[in-house]
Amino acid sequence: MIWFKRPQSAQAITTSILYDEHTFYQAFTRDLQRSEKEVIIESPFITSSRMEVLYPIFRELLARQVKIHIITKDPSEYDEHFRYQATNEILYADEMGINVILLKGNHHRKLAIIDKKILWEGSLNILSYSQSKEIMRRIKGAQMAKETLNFLRINEFI
16 A cells, blocks of 8 residues: 655645646746756657757756756557657667666656756656647645655656
């Protein structure tokens, strides 16, 4: 049985705002550009079209010594059409200096944690989104970001 730890106070969530597929990337990009130390993105799917939009931002972050970690599905679990595309993007991200962690077994989580202060979570595949109806919640608060890192044991991968 898994027990969820409740926040110690109502102030654990400083700010929570909902975004959809139309408003997410503008706000998320702003958060990325303001990051100072570390960006963690967990997205089961990766497509070339989405990564081409994000690569300039990633290059800028890497130049500022911001660590980037991408946690994604192992390409062997993609269908044939997307396997080649995902493999190429993973190899390119790795060559850039991004830490890419591949997971096997029904990987489906979509989230991002920026500087252990901002948590994005919801249904949108951050590294592949194209045309579906989605929702993402931005939570500003170190307590919630750290709680998510600990609950998902992300520190074991990065």
